Amino acid sequence: MTLEPQAQETGAKSSPETPAAPSRFNRVMKSIFSPDAGTIAGAIVLALLIGALLVVFFNAQVQETLSYFFARPSDFFAAAGTAFSGFFTSLIRGSLFDWQASTAAGMFAPITETLVFATPLIISGLAITVAFRAGLFNIGVQGQLIFGAIFAAIVGVNLDLPPVIGLIVAILAAVIGGAIWGAIPGYLKARVGANEVIVTIMLNTIAFQFLNRLLQLPILIGDGLPSKSIQINENDWYPPLLGSSYRLHAGFIVALLAAVFVWWLLERSTFGFELRAAGENPSAAATAGINVNRVIFTTMVISGALAGLAATAPVLGTEHFLTNGTAGSFGFDAITVALLGRSRPLGTVLAGLLFGALNAGGSTMQASANIPIDIVQVTQAVIVLLIAASEARKYFKAKKAASQAVSASAKGASK
Template sequence: MSQAATLEPIEPSAPLEDSKRDNDVPFVTKILRTLFSPSTVTVFFAIISALVIGALIVVFFDPKVQATMGYLFARPEDFFAEAWRAFSGFFTSLVRGSIFDWNQDSLAGAFRPLTETFVRATPLIIAGLAIAVSFTAGLFNIGVQGQLIFGAIFGGFIGFFWDLPPVIHVLVAVIGAIAGGALWGFIPGILKAKLGANEVIVTIMLNSIAAYFLAALLNTYTFHGDGFAGKSRIMGPNAQLPLILGPSYRMHLGVIIAILACVLVWWLLERSTFGFELRAAGANPEAAKTAGINVNRTLMLTLVISGALAGLAATGPTLGTEKALTAGIAGSIGFDAITVALLGKSKPIGVFFAGLLFGALNAGGALMQASASIPVDIVQITQAIVVLMIAGSEAVRYMRQKRRRELATTRKVEETPVAAPKEVGA
């Protein structure tokens, strides 16, 4: 009689299953998912800490504070008085420039800073939505800046070159801007879907191409007409976004468009079938393929939608505030939108409030420089500090969670009893 040894099958444990499922997700996607999904507490303390650090930087470089440091031990009260003046001046100037200026003579003038905050926040909100949509699908669309530029080119050209009736003209110009951004988003989308190209590298290169292409167009007679090279013709009056609070304010219809865009993106991501496929592809592409989802098609369409939103963001400066194309029409909106999406946790409602925060910082920065002699660059420094603090805290949290999962998996494997071999006879 021959004997053979067999082992009882061991049921896979939950930590092992989670680890295997986690390993199916690309490493870069896991890092970005952690970075763009910070806890609310982390975001709150990052904002507060960044504002305090920004105020302390202002105190440190204030000339009067530096002068009092020369005799700090002789008259310390002078140092602390000047330090408090600079520290509090940072916050008072920020509030006066972005929410309510109590030094104005009229109520309309006092509330003008709040409208400026909404005006500056409008393109940031829509561009932040473009980043949020792409990230939900596991894509990091760095090309929002270039897509915004192409949206400005298309929408701006329709705005100053065509002559259409009221309402129709501005509507067609907005649609043209959306089409321009979608076209520039389609290029990395098709390359990603068909060739597996890295969207980060492709979109970065497309940003430069878009910027140089705009600069070349602005040197053509078609764009600048009888004006000077570097600036296009003024948008036709029918193509400009209507002012919603009258000529005393710059607040235009783009603010309403930004709010509607937030609602639309929320519905797209949370209530539509495509949104489910998009989230599934971002969570685990292999599992999505197994479920019958065309992942390549979903990723391509996601970048097209992201580009369309970036093009829509271009209507704010192009048709709303600047009313003409320049080489700097996009400013740093496309890159600031990354931080807006980061603060907003890639959720439409979060992106909306994060865009308002950045709009307030930008609006308040002008008054800081004018009234308190605070360099406007402090706004960029404050924004950078927010990103660094969130990235640092989330990196630590990610490593702790990873270590905790590894320990749990190891402990589970060690505690799982291995069945004794059974003897079977042939």
């Protein structure tokens, strides 16, 4: 298999040594995916405040007291204060520590749920990070995650392997499934210059429809009903880390090991140097003798493999079966995680923990404070919008300043 682009009909020869210049879209996205720490912190704080204010605005008691605000304003401010503080207290109780729980296990359960929710987000965020550092935007993590889940479930349902070996084989199957689905856009990008964003979006839809069809076949459902697979062999499950009282499993350790691997790959390996060079300036990398197209293909394979690994968290860790909802929205949430993590392994881990906390706290917010769980998705979306708007503004402001400087220089030269 060759990864050199085909020559154009005009006779001009294309090769890995003469890659196309990055588009304006790529340059803007690179700016957005590299926010400074102050922008990230500000966006998180402001998004949480906006979320709390939305809770106040839609709170039934606040709306009721607003109807007689001028007669007794203290009722309004008391209700607004209760709703505002309830957003944060319920979030903490659901994600870190529940001081109102009746048992010690219940008090510490929230932090374990945060780690459970964070596990697939961290690994899928790392998949986005690897691709982005090579100048690629792998929007297909969702589809690659689905294929990883399919491969792991097929192995877990149909092979009766002994403990440990069964788990290792299922994990490897998930990694292979994701890598195969990541190799397709990688090959098309390297071979014919196909836009990886468009290709991966289409592959997401194909993967989802393929999963729906597969969940009607005996290979996964046996004699059962469509849409849900047979339970995966227990020997293929991730072992619990804190006993049967908690859902936290060894997949979280795998996520941390994946972060260490990605750090080593990007910062210490020879391929990581080539990957970063190709991502920063493909033309300069090609001039230095780096086969940029090979880097593109390999990067997408690695990114897909990590996405497949992320699928093991729900399939082998918490659910132990496969449905068309197993992948959830992990692949899309991973984009936000990588954005918050500044496309760095440590930052991605911390961002995954933050989003895990928001997801874990959502159920407690709904149950104890009567706050719609959708407020979590709204808060996450606001974080992304604030960062994207801030970084895009900086990018275009810098571009305008550079343009003005060039114009001033040209005028000076003409005098």
